[in-house]
Amino acid sequence: GAGVSQSPRYKVAKRGQDVALRCDPISGHVSLFWYQQALGQGPEFLTYFQNEAQLDKSGLPSDRFFAERPEGSVSTLKIQRTQQEDSAVYLCASSLLLGVRKNYEQYFGPGTRLTVT
Amino acid sequence: GENVEQHPSTLSVQEGDSAVIKCTYSDSASNYFPWYKQELGKRPQLIIDIRSNVGEKKDQRIAVTLNKTAKHFSLHITETQPEDSAVYFCAALNTGTASKLTFGTGTRLQVTL
Numbered sequence: 001g002a003g004v005s006q007s008p009r010y011k012v013a014k015r016g017q018d019v020a021l022r023c024d025p026i027s028g029h030v031s032l033f034w035y036q037q038a039l040g041q042g043p044e045f046l047t048y049f050q051n052e053a054q055l056d057k058s059g060l061p062s063d064r065f066f067a068e069r070p071e072g073s074v075s076t077l078k079i080q081r082t083q084q085e086d087s088a089v090y091l092c093a094s095s096l097l098l099g100v101r102k103n104y105e106q107y108f109g110p111g112t113r114l115t116v117t
Numbered sequence: 118g119e120n121v122e123q124h125p126s127t128l129s130v131q132e133g134d135s136a137v138i139k140c141t142y143s144d145s146a147s148n149y150f151p152w153y154k155q156e157l158g159k160r161p162q163l164i165i166d167i168r169s170n171v172g173e174k175k176d177q178r179i180a181v182t183l184n185k186t187a188k189h190f191s192l193h194i195t196e197t198q199p200e201d202s203a204v205y206f207c208a209a210l211n212t213g214t215a216s217k218l219t220f221g222t223g224t225r226l227q228v229t230l
Binding site: 004031033035040041042043044045048050055056059091104105106107108109110111 | 121123149151153159160161162163166206208210212216217218219220221222223
């Protein structure tokens with residue numbers, strides 16, 4: 001079956017522009033995560049959804065970052081008024097419901113590389 | 118919150134040798150520890166994971182060991198091959214209260230011929 005997909009794969013934005021990044025999780029995966037990966041670093045947690053409910057958004061760096069998953073499948077990460085420090089790869093991951101059948105594996109998408117100029 | 122440290126940051130081994138990457142974590146409640154392999158420009162791929170109720174897990178040439186008392190876990194790759202060259206990340210999760218993986222900073226492994 002298809003894995004996690006993300007679009008666009010690459011995005012160049014001018015400082016101050018708004019961007020929207022899309023994630024299509026694995027079919028049937030209830031949990032969805034967004035991570036930010038700066039160059040040469042490990043992924044850092046941004047936010048987590050269980051179905052359409054955003055259960056944890058503690059990693060969002062500012063109120064310019066907003067995520068939604070209105071129907072419990074596709075998710076969008078929106079960044080308003082982009083800044084240069086927002087340049088990074090944004091990774092989406094999905095998982096079967098955490099804890100169900102003790103399955104904690106998170107499967108990652110290919111990421112969107114955002115460059116803010 | 119959880120903090121995961123990973124060493125070394127780079128590791129070069131000759132083909133056929135073994136490679137060991139070590140991680141320490143700070144939150145004693147963490148109980149799930151996956152390892153991801155990330156090739157340049159690609160997605161992180163889960164290669165092995167271990168839960169806190171076991172001390173060691175092996176899958177062909179890769180193995181992971183966990184020392185809960187010392188709060189550290191290690192990835193062991195034997196008989197390394199050029200295709201093992203990648204960046205490896207360890208991570209930790211408290212399955213009881215948290216949803217997010219906390220990652221280490223990564224180890225760039227280079228397997229030379």
